[in-house]
Amino acid sequence: MSNSIAELEDAPLILAAGTNTTESHPVISLRVKKAVSKGAKLIVVDPRKIELTDFATRWLRLKVGTDIPLYNAMAHVIIEEGLYNKEYVAARTAGLEEMREFLKEYTPEYAEEITGVPAEEIVAAAREYAAARPASIIYTLGITEHSCGVHNVQSLANLALLCGNFGVENGGVNPLRGQNNVQGAGDVGCLPNLLPGYQRVGDDKARQRWEREWGVELNPRPGITKVAAIDEVLKGKLRAMYIMGENTVVSDANANKARRALEAVEFLVVQDLFLTETALLADVVLPAAAFAEVDGTFTNTERRVQRVRKAVEPPGQAKADWLILSELATRMGYVQSYDHPSQIWDELARNTPILAGISYGRLGQEGLQWPCPTPDHPGTRYLHKDVFPSEKGYLQMVPHVPLAEPPDDEYPLVLTTGRRRPNYHTNTQTGRARGFDTLSPHEWVEVSPHDALEMGLSDGEEVRVVSRRGRVQAPIKITDRSPAGVVFMSFHFPQTTLTNALTTDLHDPITETPEFKACAVRVEKLR
Amino acid sequence: MSTVKLQIDGREITAPEGATILDVTKSAGIEIPRLCHMEGLTPNAACRLCVVEVAGSRNLVASCSFPVSNNMVVKTNSERVAKARRLVMELLLSDHPLDCMTCEKSGACDLEKYAYELGVSSTRFEGERHAYPLDESNPFIVRDYNKCILCGRCVSACNEVQFVGAINVAHRGFDTKVAAPFGRSLLDSTCTFCGQCVAVCPVGALIENTRRFQGREWELDKVATVCPYCGVGCNIELNVKNNRVVKVVPLNNAAVNQGTLCVKGKFGMDFVGSPDRLTTPLIRRDGQLIPAPWEEAYDLIAAKFSQIKGESGPDAFAFLSSARTTNESNYMMQKFARAVIGTNSVDNCART
Ligand code: SF4
Ligand code: SF4
Ligand code: SF4
Numbered sequence: 001m002s003n004s005i006a007e008l009e010d011a012p013l014i015l016a017a018g019t020n021t022t023e024s025h026p027v028i029s030l031r032v033k034k035a036v037s038k039g040a041k042l043i044v045v046d047p048r049k050i051e052l053t054d055f056a057t058r059w060l061r062l063k064v065g066t067d068i069p070l071y072n073a074m075a076h077v078i079i080e081e082g083l084y085n086k087e088y089v090a091a092r093t094a095g096l097e098e099m100r101e102f103l104k105e106y107t108p109e110y111a112e113e114i115t116g117v118p119a120e121e122i123v124a125a126a127r128e129y130a131a132a133r134p135a136s137i138i139y140t141l142g143i144t145e146h147s148c149g150v151h152n153v154q155s156l157a158n159l160a161l162l163c164g165n166f167g168v169e170n171g172g173v174n175p176l177r178g179q180n181n182v183q184g185a186g187d188v189g190c191l192p193n194l195l196p197g198y199q200r201v202g203d204d205k206a207r208q209r210w211e212r213e214w215g216v217e218l219n220p221r222p223g224i225t226k227v228a229a230i231d232e233v234l235k236g237k238l239r240a241m242y243i244m245g246e247n248t249v250v251s252d253a254n255a256n257k258a259r260r261a262l263e264a265v266e267f268l269v270v271q272d273l274f275l276t277e278t279a280l281l282a283d284v285v286l287p288a289a290a291f292a293e294v295d296g297t298f299t300n301t302e303r304r305v306q307r308v309r310k311a312v313e314p315p316g317q318a319k320a321d322w323l324i325l326s327e328l329a330t331r332m333g334y335v336q337s338y339d340h341p342s343q344i345w346d347e348l349a350r351n352t353p354i355l356a357g358i359s360y361g362r363l364g365q366e367g368l369q370w371p372c373p374t375p376d377h378p379g380t381r382y383l384h385k386d387v388f389p390s391e392k393g394y395l396q397m398v399p400h401v402p403l404a405e406p407p408d409d410e411y412p413l414v415l416t417t418g419r420r421r422p423n424y425h426t427n428t429q430t431g432r433a434r435g436f437d438t439l440s441p442h443e444w445v446e447v448s449p450h451d452a453l454e455m456g457l458s459d460g461e462e463v464r465v466v467s468r469r470g471r472v473q474a475p476i477k478i479t480d481r482s483p484a485g486v487v488f489m490s491f492h493f494p495q496t497t498l499t500n501a502l503t504t505d506l507h508d509p510i511t512e513t514p515e516f517k518a519c520a521v522r523v524e525k526l527r
Numbered sequence: 528m529s530t531v532k533l534q535i536d537g538r539e540i541t542a543p544e545g546a547t548i549l550d551v552t553k554s555a556g557i558e559i560p561r562l563c564h565m566e567g568l569t570p571n572a573a574c575r576l577c578v579v580e581v582a583g584s585r586n587l588v589a590s591c592s593f594p595v596s597n598n599m600v601v602k603t604n605s606e607r608v609a610k611a612r613r614l615v616m617e618l619l620l621s622d623h624p625l626d627c628m629t630c631e632k633s634g635a636c637d638l639e640k641y642a643y644e645l646g647v648s649s650t651r652f653e654g655e656r657h658a659y660p661l662d663e664s665n666p667f668i669v670r671d672y673n674k675c676i677l678c679g680r681c682v683s684a685c686n687e688v689q690f691v692g693a694i695n696v697a698h699r700g701f702d703t704k705v706a707a708p709f710g711r712s713l714l715d716s717t718c719t720f721c722g723q724c725v726a727v728c729p730v731g732a733l734i735e736n737t738r739r740f741q742g743r744e745w746e747l748d749k750v751a752t753v754c755p756y757c758g759v760g761c762n763i764e765l766n767v768k769n770n771r772v773v774k775v776v777p778l779n780n781a782a783v784n785q786g787t788l789c790v791k792g793k794f795g796m797d798f799v800g801s802p803d804r805l806t807t808p809l810i811r812r813d814g815q816l817i818p819a820p821w822e823e824a825y826d827l828i829a830a831k832f833s834q835i836k837g838e839s840g841p842d843a844f845a846f847l848s849s850a851r852t853t854n855e856s857n858y859m860m861q862k863f864a865r866a867v868i869g870t871n872s873v874d875n876c877a878r879t
Binding site: 004005006024025026027028030033034037055176177178179180181182183184185186187188189190191192193195196201210214216218219221222223224225226229232233237238239240241242243244245246248266267269272273274275279280282283284285286287288290291292293294296297298299300301304305306307308309310311312313315316317318319320321322325326327328329331332334336341344345347348365366367432433434435436438439 | 851
């Protein structure tokens with residue numbers, strides 16, 4: 001997030017774009033609801049009638065995958081009506097004139113044709129967003145899990161740039177991260193092109209710093225992403241994989257392909273708490289300690305580094321992930337001798353400018369938000385206070401990209417996937433908690449009343465959902481949460497309903513995030 | 528903000544106008560017993576335990592809702608106040624089971640604490656007592672209506688903190704009770720099982736199912752840590768006995784979760800102690816995964832990795848790190864990939 005969780009509560013307007021916050025980040029949704037109870041406007045943009053629409057002051061029910069034309073049209077209105085923050089745009093952004101030209105065609109009427117949102121709603125939303133000083137944007141996977149994910153984010157960022165909402169308190173553009181330490185995994189360099197602290201692997205100075213610390217020469221060429229790795233295995237080029245704490249074969253888009261790859265790879269090491277579907281394919285399985293059994297840190301979605309503390313002993317011979325990796329490195333001749341994770345943190349921090357001021361001793365009860373460059377720095381609540389990393393914020397011209405796999409006669413419905421509150425991911429953890437099966441016992445397919453009527457389906461009826469890649473079976477739930485033409489499923493029950501057998505691995509060319517949020521399917525009656 | 532000057536227990540105090548007596552005593556470090564009041568929420572003024580004496584006022588006043596004013600003289604612990612509080616306590620105890628020896632809340636119960644402080648161990652008022660059956664109709668929260676003191680905290684928390692409104696005060700008089708609409712089970716209400724009501728209940732009326740008979744409050748080790756589920760990073764306190772997480776309590780990190788949780792953080796920790804956990808390394812032999820000692824697993828991986836690296840170079844490797852493990856472990860994963868194997872092909876699931 002560019003800003004902080006607590007700031008949401010004081011935002012005069014929140015634009016919630018493709019984020020089912022009440023289900024996937026329940027405690028953040030409390031801040032949103034609090035803001036509304038204090039008089040804030042809440043604009044919800046979502047094809048589904050999610051719970052947050054009950055709190056919304058305006059709900060834009062766009063068609064799946066039409067985010068860009070919607071936000072472009074809002075930007076069109078903001079520019080044409082002169083509603084943008086002129087001082088801010090002049091001082092801190094670039095590209096206004098090109099943008100004005102580019103957006104000419106994105107009239108609200110044109111956007112209505114594509115998005116299905118009435119033109120006057122688009123105009124009203126644009127005016128409200130521009131009038132609020134500041135306004136906060138929150139978004140989640142509904143925005144990024146598309147083949148045009150990066151462009152979706154850019155089209156949202158344009159709105160924030162035009163209205164001066166970057167680098168201000170209670171504003172910003174705020175991605176809400178799904179898993180507890182996604183933020184941290186990226187921060188500490190688990191990315192193929194970036195060293196810890198987002199330093200490029202190709203940057204000689206950055207690399208040399210780590211070469212000195214680690215005493216080895218480092219590879220200057222970026223590596224491949226996990227999506228590319230699956231392809232490389234199938235091409236026979238990748239021979240060994242090491243997977244720590246991920247249930248890849250059921251959580252990846254196009255799961256059948258991921259399974260084929262992991263079956264094919266010559267040597268697979270999986271380190272996990274449980275014998276997951278992925279671990280079952282491994283050559284060696286290593287038992288890891290759970291969060292309650294280790295010391296360390298997690299970094300939450302607002303860049304806050306917080307202390308994780310050991311409360312219980314791991315079962316049997318299970319060990320902390322960091323310990324397994326350092327023992328294995330030692331076994332391979334690269335001797336590692338940490339006694340405590342705080343030493344690992346210190347090694348990370350002293351070579352990572354954004355984390356340099358953070359140490360275990362300073363984390364206390366509240367944690368610290370990076371950037372925190374020095375030991376006396378208080379941490380950073382919101383980013384870009386004075387300047388952008390690239391000096392000026394560039395308005396980005398992003399054209400509409402139609403769905404990678406639009407519905408057609410054979411596969412007439414759009415399947416969109418997401419989370420449900422009581423479940424987490426592939427359910428390896430929540431599935432083992434007492435009582436959770438009562439709240440959400442199995443997968444179901446959410447179908448609109450209109451589609452159900454058309455197909456002659458009744459509530460609870462077991463159906464087959466078929467895409468170009470696979471087929472699964474599940475009962476349906478008829479609900480007006482789904483708009484006509486769209487069905488919804490989660491990926492929480494891979495043992496019985498492998499939703500990701502349906503999804504496509506067509507992905508965003510920049511981030512390689514697969515289009516989990518939309519693929520074409522048909523629903524078949526069993527009899 | 529304009530201020531007022533008043534005297535509390537003989538001390539001269541300056542306070543912001545509009546503050547309640549309770550607010551002011553709190554910042555002055557004066558302890559006033561209370562059972563229904565919660566910081567930041569609408570005062571219920573239901574328990575009457577927080578009464579104080581205000582000079583010139585005929586009746587004692589509820590400090591949680593009575594605003595301070597200029598030249599006010601307040602006594603928080605006069606004999607008159609103590610007597611009134613003891614009376615309140617005796618009335619509460621007249622319809623409260625005195626089974627503290629088996630109550631899960633004992634040791635963390637406000638009623639018990641104030642009864643102790645006021646020296647009240649029995650009641651002069653013998654009257655009709657409730658004999659409701661235990662409500663075990665859902666797997667997470669056990670409700671004992673007989674212990675409920677109708678303070679209303681759970682209702683306010685559900686409404687004003689969680690914005691759910693699953694429960695309310697129903698019926699009147701002796702039949703008054705807190706319930707989901709139409710007396711249904713919470714499972715058939717809008718309840719999300721966030722556990723906020725349990726967290727704020729001052730007595731043993733709301734208890735986590737997981738902790739029943741798992742240990743007395745004072746036997747539990749309490750460890751502050753962070754929820755392992757979503758990216759909010761709610762601060763939690765694991766309560767542990769005999770190497771088992773018995774219950775989870777929300778912590779009040781004002782910047783993050785302010786003492787709130789969702790169902791996953793509150794009730795989703797059984798996986799830690801699950802019998803399905805892996806307890807030894809496993810090595811595939813003749814198609815089967817067989818338990819093996821660490822040494823063997825390390826040797827096998829080291830040999831195989833060295834062989835593949837020797838034959839095909841570092842580009843034949845890919846490492847997939849975890850968005851669910853610590854920064855330190857993730858750091859070690861990329862260090863292993865880069866420094867030991869020599870590849871930058873290390874990724875995490877941020878893309879999914
Ligand atoms: S668990 Fe949460 S939602 Fe359910 S009644 Fe209690 S406070 Fe309300
Ligand atoms: S259940 Fe607990 S919190 Fe709710 S009214 Fe009764 S005593 Fe108060
Ligand atoms: S308690 Fe719920 S909202 Fe908070 S971090 Fe855990 S999963 Fe996320």
